[in-house]
Amino acid sequence: MRTTLVGAAAVALSACALTAAPTQAATITTSGTGWKLVTQLGVTSISPSRQYTITFATAAMKTRYTPLLAPAVAQMKAAGVKIAIGGVETVNPSKCGPVGHIQITEIYRPLGRAGFSQGMPCPNPAKGVGVGGIVAIDSEYWTGYPIELYKLRNTLVHEPLHALGLDHPNALDKDGKSIDYKCVATSSGNTPIMCSPNGGYKMATNMGKLTGYDLNGLKALLANARAQGIK
Template identity: 80%
Template sequence: MRKTLACAAATLAACALTATPTHAAALKAAGTGWKLTTQLGVTSISPSKTYTITFATETMRKRYTPLLTPAVAQINSAGVHLKLGGVEPVNPSKCGPAGHIQITELYRPMGRAGFSQGMPCPNPPKGVGIGGIVAYDSEYWTGYKIETYKLRNTIVHEPLHALGLDHPNQRDATGTEIPYACVATSYGNTPIMCSPNGGYKTTTNMGKLTGYDLNGLKALIANARAQGIK
């Protein structure tokens, strides 16, 4: 389970920065099964620069690298240049080096058992994402009961937030996100970015992006190219 892109107390304090999506108006921000984090000023992703996932500890690197590897291959197939890197210090209150998606673990980063958090660095120049931070709930590894497919999907869901994808959920009349209310394939599979638990449920496909999610990544690249960014 997860809920992201909200300001959790003492966690990812960069979320408190004013987000002014000045580049969103002329660019495509949403489509069937995908949505971009324009509320944090992210509308695009570099078509040429390489983004690197790093980890706060060697234990985390060994834990998450094999779980993220299949999704990283899919992300690259969509045109994003993403690689799995090594270990570096992570300060959950601020973004790290440009181009890095930093992964750490915190106890209930969203204040609720089982919920993790991921977000891009807000207001990057020209709306082109420069990385972000992911904080997984440390309880996943200390006895918290969670279905394997939910865990695997969550592990991929959060870095996608850091790249610039938001929840594609439908909203009610007040603008509030409706849980689980996402488009689905004919087989009933919702986008992995659907909140609180989207993605494939089978052992074979859990942790993989759906076509909806890949279209969102392609939109991030298309928006960059529309601005003349190479």
């Protein structure tokens, strides 16, 4: 099972507007040990004060995903992200929803390959401050696709983190292409949940949770906003 962040050309999401105070020149950090931001889609920050809300295309999806996302959402909140699990709303995978919404839907093979899911932020937001995004989970996971539980749990968190602005932190080859599985790891062998494919914790007690590397990426998104004077 593999996860991926698709390029802007693969799904033409419409950018959402952002109103921000005038800013001074600021230093923006876009990568660090075990984390990287989705700068290719123009996202470098998330607002410390904006409410980000995870919503779902159906009531059944809300019921299914809420308990699986809750531990990671609690970690995000503790890191300073103002985020909550919300309700049900119409999701158009080709268009951004309301500002601040991370919309989750299910699509059969959203990338045309078995086992691949997709998450991406609304591209090119004003000032680079993320305004939410779209997550399309491969519906096969729930109809018998052979995926290990830890991979499933980690994938369900991995994709919304793309929508917030985190990219794969994989090492690159000489041509600048991401090398599968090639990510920094803890002394226990745990790679960032954003590592592609199948990063994150494997043990039942921690699967679906962010590693310290991923949390540092979220904190960088918040710090970049503050550096620009964005509240």
